[in-house]
Amino acid sequence: MTHAIDPATGCSPRRKIGITCYPTYGGSGVVATELGIELAARGHEIHFITSTLPFRLSGREANIHFHEVDVYHYPLFEHPPYDLALATRMAEVAEFYALDLLHVHYAIPHSISALLARQMIETQHEAARRRYLPIITTLHGTDITLVGLDRSYLPITQFGIEQSDGVTAISSYLRDRTREAFNIHGEIEVIRNFVNCNVYIRNPEKVATMRPRFAAPASSGKPAEKLLVHLSNFRPVKRVLDVVEAFARVAAALPARLMLIGDGPDRSAAEHLAVRLGVVDRIDFLGKQDNVNELLPLADLMLMPSEMESFGLAALEAMACGVPSIATRVGGVAELIEDGVNGLLFPVGDTQAMATAAIALLNDEARLAAMAAAARKTASDHFCTTRIIPVYEAYYERIIARGQAEKP
Numbered sequence: 267m268t269h270a271i272d273p274a275t276g277c278s279p280r281r282k283i284g285i286t287c288y289p290t291y292g293g294s295g296v297v298a299t300e301l302g303i304e305l306a307a308r309g310h311e312i313h314f315i316t317s318t319l320p321f322r323l324s325g326r327e328a329n330i331h332f333h334e335v336d337v338y339h340y341p342l343f344e345h346p347p348y349d350l351a352l353a354t355r356m357a358e359v360a361e362f363y364a365l366d367l368l369h370v371h372y373a374i375p376h377s378i379s380a381l382l383a384r385q386m387i388e389t390q391h392e393a394a395r396r397r398y399l400p401i402i403t404t405l406h407g408t409d410i411t412l413v414g415l416d417r418s419y420l421p422i423t424q425f426g427i428e429q430s431d432g433v434t435a436i437s438s439y440l441r442d443r444t445r446e447a448f449n450i451h452g453e454i455e456v457i458r459n460f461v462n463c464n465v466y467i468r469n470p471e472k473v474a475t476m477r478p479r480f481a482a483p484a485s486s487g488k489p490a491e492k493l494l495v496h497l498s499n500f501r502p503v504k505r506v507l508d509v510v511e512a513f514a515r516v517a518a519a520l521p522a523r524l525m526l527i528g529d530g531p532d533r534s535a536a537e538h539l540a541v542r543l544g545v546v547d548r549i550d551f552l553g554k555q556d557n558v559n560e561l562l563p564l565a566d567l568m569l570m571p572s573e574m575e576s577f578g579l580a581a582l583e584a585m586a587c588g589v590p591s592i593a594t595r596v597g598g599v600a601e602l603i604e605d606g607v608n609g610l611l612f613p614v615g616d617t618q619a620m621a622t623a624a625i626a627l628l629n630d631e632a633r634l635a636a637m638a639a640a641a642r643k644t645a646s647d648h649f650c651t652t653r654i655i656p657v658y659e660a661y662y663e664r665i666i667a668r669g670q671a672e673k674p
């Protein structure tokens with residue numbers, strides 16, 4: 267059996283890959299799910315081992331299997347040990363389906379469960395001891411910048427990273443931050459987030475049909491309403507209140523509407539603020555949405571005023587749809603958004619500057635169109651699945667080959 271990428275076809279051997287992630291709302295779950303979908307489309311056999319079906323999956327895709335982690339609730343357990351149930355399921359699936367590797371997204375607790383699973387396989391079965399099961403951990407952001415830094419998780423996050431056979435980070439910023447915060451000297455591969463540029467694309471006909479549902483077109487001398495969008499899990503780190511505040515300033519200057527996609531802890535505070543600022547009837551609170559690729563292209567601008575983003579997947583998805591972002595200069599955002607070219611960057615909390623820039627841009631159709639085109643070009647030149655998925659495949663082959671050389 268060949269283990270290298272075929273130089274003639276550029277094809278990677280068909281692999282059996284276990285993927286674990288947080289399956290509900292959140293960038294890391296989206297990336298893990300989209301990665302599984304793309305790998306399956308390229309012929310790999312994908313096994314999602316997660317607490318529920320990842321929200322972007324139907325469960326009927328070819329080459330994709332779903333293994334639900336069942337957590338037994340016993341009254342004695344104040345906190346049912348999900349990590350242990352996950353490790354058990356990972357070990358079972360790895361054995362039953364002869365997986366080639368486990369790829370976990372978000373370090374805590376997934377990398378630890380994977381390490382436990384491997385140890386169980388190795389110690390339980392003499393034959394399996396000769397079979398090597400590499401573990402790859404992809405770091406996404408808050409696992410490093412927030413959760414992993416808490417004293418209760420820091421040493422075990424460090425352990426999970428050090429013991430993984432391969433570690434990837436979704437931006438150079440996150441790689442550097444991980445090295446510094448956890449004193450990691452081993453290799454961390456930067457594989458940036460990606461978007462399917464055939465799915466996330468602006469179709470002018472669809473926009474013309476769907477946009478009037480959210481923003482009025484020009485009529486009887488009245489200009490068309492501008493449409494802004496924000497997409498997140500409404501956690502404090504996303505600063506949704508800044509979105510509402512900046513939007514209220516924009517709406518005071520020109521006819522505009524806002525689509526708020528997502529849900530989470532700050533939704534109710536955002537609704538209260540929208541009422542207080544008198545813009546609640548100009549905002550569509552859409553809640554969690556499955557097919558954001560149908561909504562994003564409708565907008566003129568995205569607002570992403572986050573306190574921190576290790577990458578900013580929502581901005582990338584919007585850019586692929588030709589929607590530039592007004593965002594904050596934090597974390598890895600500048601690896602995606604070039605200020606003044608394909609979006610605009612501001613200090614955290616400066617809603618006045620964000621609003622002023624948004625008003626100027628929305629009033630300058632030529633500049634907005636140039637920025638929208640540059641945003642699409644950045645996405646298609648650097649972040650398309652066609653470019654990034656082969657990088658993951660090559661990385662898998664490298665880690666598998668290294669393991670086989672070390673542990674024949």
Ligand code: GMT
Nearest residue numbers: 292293294406407574575576577578579
């Ligand atoms: O930002 C969140 O709250 C979700 C979080 C996650 O892990 O699900 O997002 C992180 O991963 C995304 C996908 O790789 C990145 O695009 C986000 O920038 C990153 N969030 C932060 O760093 C705050």
